Amino acid sequence: MEVTFLGTGTSQGIPIIGSNHPVCLSKNPKDKRLRVSVLVEWEGYNILIDCGPDFRTQMLSNNVQRLDAILYTHEHNDHTAGLDDIRPFFFRQGDIPVFAHKRVLKSLRKRFDYIFETENKYPGAPGVIEKEIENKPFHFEELEIIPVDFDHNRVQVFGFRMKDFAYLTDLKSIEEEEIDKLRDLKVLVVNALRIEPHHSHLNLEEALEFIDKLKPERAYLTHISHLLGFHDEVQEQLPKNVFLAYDNLKITI
């Protein structure tokens, strides 16, 4: 399984438009972060987790040729706004399966009504196949995917475990029984927004405590704000099995 970090930034991305913050002005490519998304390549299939506003740029910069499924974590705009841009994949492949909680599908139907239209659909609009998921394991082809349920302040979010890899973003609080789904991981990805606490995201200290509790072989931090600091400086202070993810990083599990 190969995972590409397509975007590792918080909702506004880095740099923030018009910001003079030193991290936003950094020349280091690792300090430039598009909105969060990962591409999981497994047995020749391309599975996307979240489809945010930078989706088109992310597909182009990674030369992605096929899209076999989209899994959604939750409905916030930084995770969903790119759905219209699946058109080139739709034209070549037909309807694209989208896996999401019932509430997230409802939100997508409202915001992208023309995509979900069944009668008299506008020519050129992309099409999807709705795959409603609950908090229990499901399959994409032969791959078992285990949803992990947690809270992002008032919003419910799904993380996903696939074999020895788990991806959790927009986590603030999680029940013990959900944590039990995350034992014996080779790679854990979790959000770490900034140094200061935040109402709906783990900060760096909370993310490191969470990682220490689960003890995966390696952990990667994502959904990063400019307020976390410069990539290279933060990386130096992390435990030896914890890494700041950065855009276009590829890892093999």
Ligand SMILES: [Zn+2]
């Ligand atoms: Zn987010």
